[in-house]
Amino acid sequence: MALASTSPDPPSPLKNLEALYPLACTLVGDEAAPSLLVRVYERVADAPPDERPDTPEDWLALLLREAPEQGQPPGGPEASNPSATPDAGSLRRDTAERLARNTMPVALATCSTAERFVLALNASRLSEAPRSARLPLLFDAPLPTDPSALLREKLRAVLSAPEADLIDETLSDAELQGALRNVLRDHFAPVPSSLRARLRAVLRSSSSAADEEEEDEDAPGANPSAAVDTSGRLLGRLPSRPKPRTLLVVLLMGVLVLGGGLGVSYLTGSSSASSPMPPTLTAFSAGQAGAVTTELATTQPAEAEAYLDSTWGRQVRLPSIENAQLQGVGQLRASGNTEIPVVLYTDDDDARIAAFVYSYALVDRLDDTATLDTQVRSQLAQRNQFVADGQTAGPGLLWRDRANIFVVVSPTLSSDTLRARVQP
Numbered sequence: 001m002a003l004a005s006t007s008p009d010p011p012s013p014l015k016n017l018e019a020l021y022p023l024a025c026t027l028v029g030d031e032a033a034p035s036l037l038v039r040v041y042e043r044v045a046d047a048p049p050d051e052r053p054d055t056p057e058d059w060l061a062l063l064l065r066e067a068p069e070q071g072q073p074p075g076g077p078e079a080s081n082p083s084a085t086p087d088a089g090s091l092r093r094d095t096a097e098r099l100a101r102n103t104m105p106v107a108l109a110t111c112s113t114a115e116r117f118v119l120a121l122n123a124s125r126l127s128e129a130p131r132s133a134r135l136p137l138l139f140d141a142p143l144p145t146d147p148s149a150l151l152r153e154k155l156r157a158v159l160s161a162p163e164a165d166l167i168d169e170t171l172s173d174a175e176l177q178g179a180l181r182n183v184l185r186d187h188f189a190p191v192p193s194s195l196r197a198r199l200r201a202v203l204r205s206s207s208s209a210a211d212e213e214e215e216d217e218d219a220p221g222a223n224p225s226a227a228v229d230t231s232g233r234l235l236g237r238l239p240s241r242p243k244p245r246t247l248l249v250v251l252l253m254g255v256l257v258l259g260g261g262l263g264v265s266y267l268t269g270s271s272s273a274s275s276p277m278p279p280t281l282t283a284f285s286a287g288q289a290g291a292v293t294t295e296l297a298t299t300q301p302a303e304a305e306a307y308l309d310s311t312w313g314r315q316v317r318l319p320s321i322e323n324a325q326l327q328g329v330g331q332l333r334a335s336g337n338t339e340i341p342v343v344l345y346t347d348d349d350d351a352r353i354a355a356f357v358y359s360y361a362l363v364d365r366l367d368d369t370a371t372l373d374t375q376v377r378s379q380l381a382q383r384n385q386f387v388a389d390g391q392t393a394g395p396g397l398l399w400r401d402r403a404n405i406f407v408v409v410s411p412t413l414s415s416d417t418l419r420a421r422v423q424p
Contacts, residue, residue: 016056016059017037019056020037020040020059020060020063021033021037023060023063024036024037024063024067025091026091027063027064027067028067036063036066036067037063039066040059040062040063040066043062043066044062092166092169092170093170093171095166096166096167096170096171097171097175097179098313098315099159099163099166099167099315100155100167100171100175100176100179101179101182101183102314102315102359102402102403102404103155103158103159103402103403104155104179104180104183105183105187105359105360105361105403106158106360106380106381106400106402106403107151107154107155107157107158108154108180108183109360109377109378109380109381110154110157110158110381111154114143114144115144115150115154118143118144118147118150119144119147119150119151119180120180120184121147122147122148122177123147123177123178123180123181123184124181124184148173148176148177151176151177151180152164152167152168152176155167155176158383158402159402183361186361186364187360187361187364277371278368278369278370278371279370279371280370280371280372280373280376280389281358281363281370281371281372281376281389281398281405281407282389282396282397282398282407282409283370283389283396284366284369284370285354285356285370285396285407285409286396286409286411288332288334289342289352289354289409289410289411290411291332292330292331292332292342292344292354293330293331293332294327294328294329294330294344295307295311295328295329295330295331296328296329297327297328298326298327298328298329299325299326299327300326301318301326304318304326304328304329304343305317305318307329308329308341308343308357311329311341312339312341312357314341314357314359314403314404315402315403316341316343316357316404317401318343318355319355319406319408319422319423319424320422320423321345321347321353321408321421321422321423322420322421322422322423323347323348323421324345324346324347324348324353324421325345325346325347326343326344326345327344327345327346328343328344329341329342329343329344330342330343330344330354332356334366334369335366335367335369336365336367338362338365338366340356340357340358340362341356341357342354342355342356342357343355343357347413351410351411351412351413352410352411352412353408353409353410353413353418354408354409354410355406355407355408356406356407356408356409357404357405357406358404358405358406358407359403359404359405360377360403360405363405372389372405376388376389376398380398380399380400380405381400382400383400383401383402384399384400384401384424385399386398386399386419386424387399387400396408396409396415396418397409397415397418397419397422399424401424406424408422
């Protein structure tokens with residue numbers, strides 16, 4: 001009987017594929033990477049068993065030997081231009097589009113009213129229409145003459161220099177206008193159903209009035225000249241001075257109408273005054289911190305940042321908190337199935353600290369659940385500066401870093417303590 005071999009099985013040739021594939025993509029781009037790896041594995045399959053790569057370093061050396069045959073040779077005429085490398089069509093473009101999408105709300109928030117209107121007009125489907133001569137009269141400041149240049153200038157003001165260069169080199173003006181159009185749609189769409197109902201009522205009432213007028217004109221025997229004559233005769237028969245009884249009736253009716261209007265105004269005013277205002281964003285976060293569920297347990301900031309990017313499409317640089325350890329990433333499910341990412345920490349005294357990671361689009365989707373008023377938004381134009389968010393229901397800090405709005409809260413630590421320990 002033959003004895004079973006006790007020698008270990010050779011490692012699978014596909015063992016290192018997970019590490020080789022992203023390396024191939026960075027060398028020749030994601031479209032050419034499969035062909036490069038097929039060529040590498042063909043060389044391995046044709047080689048004698050004792051000459052096949054054994055260690056990850058051997059596989060890397062083989063990948064590097066085959067890469068120049070698939071892409072631009074090292075030292076070629078375009079090697080110094082990053083945008084000319086094969087991976088520019090995927091990694092650079094994807095990154096630039098994500099940067100533009102995440103940063104556009106911040107750029108809009110830093111604009112004046114005139115600048116923001118012109119940018120929105122240029123990005124809208126109405127941008128090809130002739131501009132009204134009255135448009136410059138609506139604003140005190142002069143209107144921008146080049147909306148595309150203004151948009152790039154606003155983006156550059158909130159991005160780092162390499163990020164702004166990447167957008168300028170990768171995205172055309174038309175693509176930036178498309179990104180702006182998407183941001184405007186996300187912020188201001190859909191049109192409120194209550195507004196649609198009011199507009200329909202206006203159109204119906206206008207249509208009814210027009211129909212009644214047409215019926216009067218089309219009545220048998222009626223003609224415009226006769227109507228004018230009749231109205232003239234009626235006006236001629238009206239008394240020049242109203243009778244006392246008429247004045248009394250009119251006065252009584254006026255008092256009743258005025259009293260009813262005041263009553264309705266009082267009731268509606270009392271009703272609206274008694275309706276509670278939604279909490280500020282910091283107060284909302286403090287009140288919901290206990291409802292956060294953990295989605296990823298990790299103590300590694302890089303892993304948490306990668307999870308935020310892959311799950312929510314958010315490029316986040318985590319804040320550092322003195323004497324606190326990262327515990328993981330969670331989420332809060334708010335109204336309308338809105339998912340809010342939350343980074344969780346625990347300090348040396350087991351105090352829980354939650355860092356809510358909002359964006360402008362995410363805040364706008366909260367509707368009446370939480371508010372971020374205009375004054376706070378203007379203060380957030382200053383990057384990485386703590387901003388006061390009104391009278392909050394609990395301790396918390398608020399600031400902005402690029403396209404991310406952070407709210408850090410703790411049920412047991414005061415805002416002064418957090419301010420001394422949190423580094424944006």
